Amino acid sequence: MDTARPKYNIKAVSQRLGIQPGTLRAWERRYQMIRPSRNEAGHRLYTEEHIRILKWLMEKVDRGFTISQAVSLLESNQEVVVDTDNRDHSKQLVKLGDDLLDALLSFSENDAQKHLDHAFSLFTPETVAIDIIGPILINIGDLWEDNKITSAHEHFASQFIRSRIGMMLLSIPTDSMLPKALLVCGPNERHELGLLIFALFLKRKGYDVVFLGQSIAGGDIDIVIDEIKPKYMFMSCTLKKNIPITVRLAESLQKQYPDLVIGLGGYAYDRLSELDKKRIEPFIVGNSKKAWEAWLKDN
Structure with missing residues (x-):
């Protein structure tokens, strides 16, 4: 089964999991635990992986956890809900990273946006940042030090990544109880x-x-x-x-x-x-x- 292909609209997910669309949208907006892609009409499309994550979260909420606690558990125990083959999972991360890097080194902001949006639609923000963007930064640094790319390439790629992560930081709420x-x-x-x-x-x-x-x-x-x-x-x-x-x-x-x-x-x-x-x-x-x-x- 292709678990990474977006194919379920919010109504289908709501009926399948027994969750109100408004609740689902609120969870996504506040906690950003998944990022569904959107079709040409702007409607959300969910993957099988998204549904597994949501089902796992709902099970925790049904057992007495708050959604905030459940999301924290998800972030520290992601392997519990991701049952795709690890090898395919790693290959997909590498492929997404290679595509994004090629777009950045070609000065193609539109393609870079599309590749990054696609990555966020499949994986959590931490996975994208740590397992895709992190290696790209190392790769770009090595290429620049070896004189295989110019400072212009390095500046364009860095500015693009800085802008996207910066926007994400501003949109994420904080917990007043945490330090x-x-x-x-x-x-x-x-x-x-x-x-x-x-x-x-x-x-x-x-x-x-x-x-x-x-x-x-x-x-x-x-x-x-x-x-x-x-x-x-x-x-x-x-x-x-x-x-x-x-x-x-x-x-x-x-x-x-x-x-x-x-x-x-x-x-x-x-x-x-x-x-x-x-x-x-x-x-x-x-x-x-x-x-x-x-x-x-x-x-």
Whole structure:
């Protein structure tokens, strides 16, 4: 069965699952756990995978969970409801990523929009951001460093991705009961897209995210911390040379704000030796959803 082909309208899903169309639309708008595609008339079209996810959520609600709790469970246990073959699942992610990358490197914004919209219609925002956009960012960086693409290609692709994820961040509600998280690039760091993906992950979990992006002037971070009083602060590094100064800043802020939980992430940390990683292990958040979940649970 082709579980990824959009074919059910909202009326069919409503009748099949016993859920009111208004409720379904409200869930999608507030929690964005699925993103159905739309036909030429603008009507929603759902896949078999969407129906499995909705059925799973409804079972949890019937057992006494709130929809918010059920969505949180879904995000940390997605394998429970996705029963497609893992190999085909991975191939599909790779194909979507390759198509999106080709469109971006061809400066085709319309094609890039279509490919990204298609990806969001099949997978959760976290899956798209982490398993499709994340590898694309690495690939683009490698191509640029190897002089296989120009800075114009890198700028176009980065701006497109930044714009789409930024719009998603603004549309996701926060849970007032969850703590506030401050996100900023480490000193001298200007590559913010990896941090933006992490911001999306936190926002989808309900955290109140304050995203500063590129590194800010020395001393200004103290003003921000005093103003917003976050529980968490996350700094990212994509350049290995910036790790020492970022770690020193993290250690200094930890002494200045003992209750502040500081996390460090970014692809630069993957290039460290195991010994160097061990020295700063408490700060390391990791570069996968599984690692992020584990770090938050421990902190």
